[in-house]
Amino acid sequence: MTVVARRAPPSRDLGGTLYVFAAGLVVVVVVGGILFSVLLSAFATSWFGGWFPDGYTDRWFRAAITDFDIPQILLSTAFITLAVAAIAVVIGVPAAYVLARRRFRGKAVVQILLLLPLLLPPITYGIPLATMLYEFRLAGSAAGVIIANLVPALPLVVLLLTPFFEQIDPNLERAARVLGASPRRVFTRVLVPLAAPGVLAAALTVVVRTLALFELTFLTSGPDSTTLVVALYYAAFAPGIRPSQQIDAMAVVYMATSLVLLLAALRFVNPTNMVVRVRR
Amino acid sequence: MSAPAARHEAAESAPALARRSRRGLDPTLLLIAPAALCVLGLFVYPFVYGLALSFQPYGDNEANGPLGSYLAFFGDPRERLSIWNTLRLAVPATFIDVAVALPLAYRLRRPVPGQRALGALFVIPMTLGTVLIAEGMLQFFGPAGWVNKSLLAVGLVHEPVRFLHNYLGTLISLLISDFPAVFLLLLGYAAGIDPALDKAARVLGASWWQRTRRVTLPMMAPGIAVAAALSFVATFSVFPSAVLVGNPAGETRVIAFAAWQAAYERFDYSEGSAIAIVMGVIELGLVAAALSLRAGGYRRMRTEGAR
Numbered sequence: 190m191t192v193v194a195r196r197a198p199p200s201r202d203l204g205g206t207l208y209v210f211a212a213g214l215v216v217v218v219v220v221g222g223i224l225f226s227v228l229l230s231a232f233a234t235s236w237f238g239g240w241f242p243d244g245y246t247d248r249w250f251r252a253a254i255t256d257f258d259i260p261q262i263l264l265s266t267a268f269i270t271l272a273v274a275a276i277a278v279v280i281g282v283p284a285a286y287v288l289a290r291r292r293f294r295g296k297a298v299v300q301i302l303l304l305l306p307l308l309l310p311p312i313t314y315g316i317p318l319a320t321m322l323y324e325f326r327l328a329g330s331a332a333g334v335i336i337a338n339l340v341p342a343l344p345l346v347v348l349l350l351t352p353f354f355e356q357i358d359p360n361l362e363r364a365a366r367v368l369g370a371s372p373r374r375v376f377t378r379v380l381v382p383l384a385a386p387g388v389l390a391a392a393l394t395v396v397v398r399t400l401a402l403f404e405l406t407f408l409t410s411g412p413d414s415t416t417l418v419v420a421l422y423y424a425a426f427a428p429g430i431r432p433s434q435q436i437d438a439m440a441v442v443y444m445a446t447s448l449v450l451l452l453a454a455l456r457f458v459n460p461t462n463m464v465v466r467v468r469r
Numbered sequence: 470m471s472a473p474a475a476r477h478e479a480a481e482s483a484p485a486l487a488r489r490s491r492r493g494l495d496p497t498l499l500l501i502a503p504a505a506l507c508v509l510g511l512f513v514y515p516f517v518y519g520l521a522l523s524f525q526p527y528g529d530n531e532a533n534g535p536l537g538s539y540l541a542f543f544g545d546p547r548e549r550l551s552i553w554n555t556l557r558l559a560v561p562a563t564f565i566d567v568a569v570a571l572p573l574a575y576r577l578r579r580p581v582p583g584q585r586a587l588g589a590l591f592v593i594p595m596t597l598g599t600v601l602i603a604e605g606m607l608q609f610f611g612p613a614g615w616v617n618k619s620l621l622a623v624g625l626v627h628e629p630v631r632f633l634h635n636y637l638g639t640l641i642s643l644l645i646s647d648f649p650a651v652f653l654l655l656l657g658y659a660a661g662i663d664p665a666l667d668k669a670a671r672v673l674g675a676s677w678w679q680r681t682r683r684v685t686l687p688m689m690a691p692g693i694a695v696a697a698a699l700s701f702v703a704t705f706s707v708f709p710s711a712v713l714v715g716n717p718a719g720e721t722r723v724i725a726f727a728a729w730q731a732a733y734e735r736f737d738y739s740e741g742s743a744i745a746i747v748m749g750v751i752e753l754g755l756v757a758a759a760l761s762l763r764a765g766g767y768r769r770m771r772t773e774g775a776r
Contacts, residue, residue: 205576212573213587219645220594222615223605230608240618284504293498302508308756310706312725313749314512317519320738340511343504401598403709404725408733418600425604425713433607440604444597451596455589 224444231437249438256431257420257439263446266400266416269331273338274395278388281346286380288347289354303344311404314340319408329411337405342395349394353387386457393454400447417443523743530740538743542727548744551727552751554720558636558711559704562643566651567697574655575685578664588656595649603642603713607633610641610714638714639721643704651700658692698756705752724748 231249233242253259287293288300306314318337322328327336361383365375399416406419415423421443424436526537533540542548573591581587594602610616610632617629632638666688670680686693708725715721728748732741 205572206581208572209576209581209587212569213590216590216594220597223602223609223645224597226608226615227601227605236613238613240615280503280507283500287498287501291495291497293495299501299505302513303504306508306512308702308753309749310702310725310752312706312708312728313745313752314516314519316728316732316738316741316745317522318511318515320522320732320742321515321518336511339507343507347504397596401596403598403600404706407709408729418598421604422600422709422713425600425607436604437608440601443601447596447598447601451593454596 227437227440227444230434231441233434236434249432249434250441253435253438253442256435257424259439259442261413262415262417262420263442265331265414266446269334269338269406269414269416270396270399272331272335273342273399274392276335277339277342277346277395278392281343281391282350282384282388285347285350286354288351290359303347306341306344307348311341311402312408315405315408318405322409328409329414331414333409333411334406334414334416337409338399338402340405341402342399345395345398346391349391350384350387353391354384357383390457393450393457397447397450397454400450417446519742520746522739523746525739527737527739530737538737538740539747541740542744542747547722548727551722551724552747555705555707555723555725558639558643558707558721558723559701562640562647562704563651563697563700565644566648566700567655567693570648570652570655570696571689571693574652574659575689577656578659578662591652592649594645595653597646599642599646599707600709600713602646603710606638606642606714610638633714634716636715636720639707639711642710642714643707646710647700647704650703651696654696654699655689655692658689658696662688694759694762698759701759702752702756705748705755724751 229242230236232245232247234244234246236242288296315337318340319328319333322333322336327333357380361379362375365379366372370378401418403418403422406416407422410416410419421436421439424431424439523538524535526533526535526541530537530541577584577588608614612629612631616632617626620626620630621628632641662685666684667680670684675683706725707723708729711717711721711723711726715723717723717726724744725748728741728744731737731744
């Protein structure tokens with residue numbers, strides 16, 4: 190009987206690599222095709238039968254800017270997303286610190302309560318919340334939209350930052366205390382510098398998510414407090430009223446905004462953090 | 470991941486703990502109060518408020534007692550159907566995305582040419598959001614869009630395929646917008662699997678199929694369950710794309726749309742809240758079922774040294 194020394198066949202690896210590139214190609218074709226056809230259409234004079242538009246113009250952008258009041262929408266989008274991120278960080282950072290460092294009665298309850306808004310569909314709590322905000326006459330204003338978007342943003346910050354604080358060695362704080370630093374000094378001189386990268390990443394993640402999150406803003410916004418994504422939905426929801434190129438122009442504005450943010454985010458954030466990891 | 474935390478907590482000196490318990494409350498704990506109040510006021514209270522509201526039927530439903538809003542939802546075949554319409558989209562979208570992303574994530578543990586660019590490529594749709602993807606599909610998948618033009622040019626079809634304003638359109642949009650999160654979660658899990666295990670199985674003579682079935686899949690099982698559960702959470706709440714590229718009056722009248730319609734078109738906040746709560750219960754129930762399956766499976770298949 191002869192023993193044939195078989196090398197592990199490289200075919201599996203080749204197959205895997207081919208699969209990766211095939212999937213990449215599909216994404217490029219589908220997502221690229223979607224984005225590129227929106228982009229072309231937004232600049233098209235008209236685009237009926239052919240593979241490409243009949244001519245190019247920027248008038249849809251000029252029309253969109255006045256018709257949809259894009260400066261106002263961009264302004265309120267920036268205000269709302271930044272306010273949500275700022276409030277979520279201010280409230281969430283201390284909570285994450287406590288959850289990382291202390292054991293206390295009811296900790297499990299707090300953790301479950303923080304996980305629930307991320308697990309439930311936004312519509313589920315959004316409708317009762319919006320009804321309540323209408324009672325308090327907050328819905329329809331920027332304040333109402335900010336409050337609604339805080340519900341998933343705050344837990345996200347806490348969840349992202351708790352493991353981050355766990356990684357910071359408590360001996361550093363203890364050493365600072367032993368050397369005579371006041372709790373406030375420990376906070377500003379030790380904790381804040383150490384936590385800054387994580388906090389920045391969490392804030393950017395909240396901005397990106399709030400920009401893309403549709404339901405809560407949709408349920409609570411008024412004419413002066415819509416974000417880009419809701420404005421785009423309303424534009425696309427009523428086709429026929431405006432030429433499709435004008436809606437595409439609006440989509441390009443949204444696309445450009447989120448791509449700028451994505452590039453900013455990718456500098457600081459590991460994309461794996463944008464989805465919530467359920468840790469065990 | 471939780472090991473350092475345990476160590477830090479254990480590292481707290483005994484006198485410190487004693488001091489704290491004598492004092493009663495640790496002042497540091499107050500730092501969590503704003504977040505707790507926020508969650509209580511903005512999430513728990515509205516939820517309880519909605520629950521109470523759902524048992525106070527409005528209009529015609531008032532005659533049917535406190536359960537009137539629920540009876541109205543389950544009693545109307547058209548309304549009831551929205552549950553099925555949603556599951557019919559969310560379950561296949563979740564399965565397809567997990568099935569496509571799993572080999573991808575597993576292969577990307579080890580470097581391929583252009584690793585970073587590929588990773589970024591698969592994540593892009595996440596930042597675009599469902600609304601933009603649906604809006605863009607109107608052009609790209611439309612009767613005169615590039616997809617249909619290509620299919621016609623190749624001769625695969627003789628008239629444009631209807632991709633839009635139906636079940637197919639909504640499913641495609643869900644597949645695209647949900648894929649990045651599934652991929653990233655699975656990638657995180659795959660990265661944690663020791664490549665030596667696969668190598669050992671190969672050295673011991675296991676075939677590709679045996680290694681996949683006996684080594685890779687059991688190791689990935691917890692990741693698959695979590696990714697599927699979170700993907701289901703996202704796809705089950707499908708709303709904008711069901712309207713923009715679906716047929717919200719018919720086959721893609723999803724439950725989120727039914728809830729919105731009740732509350733914002735009929736101004737029946739009671740039934741709107743009732744449908745929202747039914748939606749939450751179904752979703753959490755199915756997620757809990759999936760995750761408990763995972764817990765059982767994980768215990769059965771647990772390998773020594775895994776996590």
